[in-house]
Amino acid sequence: MSIIKSYAAPQAGAELELYEYDAGELAPEAVEVKVDYCGVCHSDLSMIDNEWGFSQYPLVPGHEVIGRVHALGSAAQNKGLKPGQRVGIGWTSDSCGHCDACISGNLVNCLQGSTPTILSHGGFAEKIRAGWQWVIPLPDDIDIACAGPLLCGGITVFKPLLINQITATSRVGVIGIGGLGHIAIKLLRAMGAEVTAFSSNPAKEQEIKQMGADRVVNSRDPQALTALAGQFDLIINTVNVSLDWLPYFEALAPGGRFHTVGAVMKPFEVPAMKLIGGDRSVSGSATGNPSELRKLMKFAARAHISPQTEEFPMSRINDALRHVRDGKARYRVVLKADF
Template sequence: MKVNAFAAMSAGAKVEPYQYELGGLGPDEVDIEVEYCGICHSDLSMIDNEWGLSEYPLVGGHEVIGKISQVGSHVSHLKVGQTVGLGWHSGYCGHCGSCNGGDHNLCATAQGTIVSHHGGFADKVRAQASSVVVLPDGIDATTAGPLFCGGITVFNPLVQFNVEPTDKVAVIGIGGLGHLALQFLNAWGCEVTAFTSSESKAQEAKEMGAHYIINSRDPQELEQAAGRFDYIISTVNVKLDWNAYINTLKPKGRLHFVGATLEPLDIGAFGLIAGQRSISGSPVGSPATIAKMLDFAAQHNIKPQAEFFKFSDINAAIEHVRAGKARYRVILEK
């Protein structure tokens, strides 16, 4: 089967039309006819080979929504014609300790959708059936793509670290991840604070679920928030004064990273020890947690704020994301 895709041929290059053969469908695999695909900052990182994982030609796209067009002979839970989503992972080993424990997202040999595998910047994408999640009723397929990466990235910690509805939680960075975190936390029942350096985003942050706004460029506002938060989620990929944020945590509070800052964390041990505070991080979630997130999003009408581009305008869409102009996710549509 021939697939029409858009691929980067070298690091940092614009994508261009590219065709490849899928080969025979495995017994545990499915093919998805792509209808929508989000553009995530991770796609740019892979196109640019920021993480040293990229292989070219590189077909990005790991926020895929489409219809099942073909199922393998061993697949019984998915049917041709179902609308499904595919995120960062397109397959798992299925037998390691993490997979056996339900933490498929922590599988050491999980297959990345755009790592040594062609993703959703194409008319079709192939994946292991276990990595594909059916969209429940109440989820808008047009905007669902970013939930499969950005959405699950900020929802997963709520489940993994038992965030309570009575907790006071702050979000650093109100962008593609942060604007979803605000919505999830508000619906979860938390008191939600947005750390942002952009005055223009303050009102939007409140509309998306923040009860309070703190100007992250104002040292006095940071000092006044000392000992206030049970939990802080950092969605940014830049270096900040992490010790100042740790100071805003309550005793036993947690600073949790979902944004992949490439610079080492400059953190003093005393601020952690004195307050018995913690630092942690997490990736995307397992298929089971993705399904739970989708149900929660449907119940609470949570959806990404998105801008749409045609697949034929993919380079303009990528540059829009690269320039930091997206408010707040960009989605490709047929």
């Protein structure tokens, strides 16, 4: 038996409670990681509440894990990971490794179905297991207390920058300066891009500029949005609520792209001529592949990029979740394991 202590939701919407489970024998391709820190993401709340309809209970959330390699499966022992090594685990914990998507390096879109970390017992626990490819080595000089949110929120906004080949000459807009948006600004600043933040909260303006935004535009001011027509190579949407999107499409430069990582449930209404005129496009993306996660962690360490976090002991997990639910987090919450 291999008993792991964790915090789990016994049913949809319930508070988390202590939960022990038998993880069984370590699979040959798997790695067991002792958890030091785990970030709290809105996706954890969505899974706890079964908003997406595929949660399974008891549910152990948590998918922004920073920890140390505790044990290696028999087939994972020669894959570059060593006991005691600092590593991270994000939204995905496993993929088949042999389908066309995986073979091409696009493991996050595994055709057999990649495994979300939460559905294989997540990181609100003393230990967690994942396939070795999804266990991400960490640079020695990264801030481990703050790095967890990079593994989900961070990679979610980093991937569009890779897809769109953002450089120091790029002009990029970010809609929504919360858990995702504030990391996007920090990444873009480190890349040298010109950054415009779209926020509905004028009180955040100075704080957003300190993060690295060149300007802050009130997203509720139609005239301010209209004045930006034809300016942006890329606009990243991080909010999950429906807005008046037309001014943002009009704000794209020729060849510009509107890219959403916010899970807006209502369809986007895009006039075809707004895309045809100027070769503009609309796209979206999920989290990243192991190679992209490794790039992000190396870049964050080299550029000293850390999400802005608040720390709670994991034993106060329900207080931390309420803090996030109430919209009080500035800008991400991280749990420190204290089993």
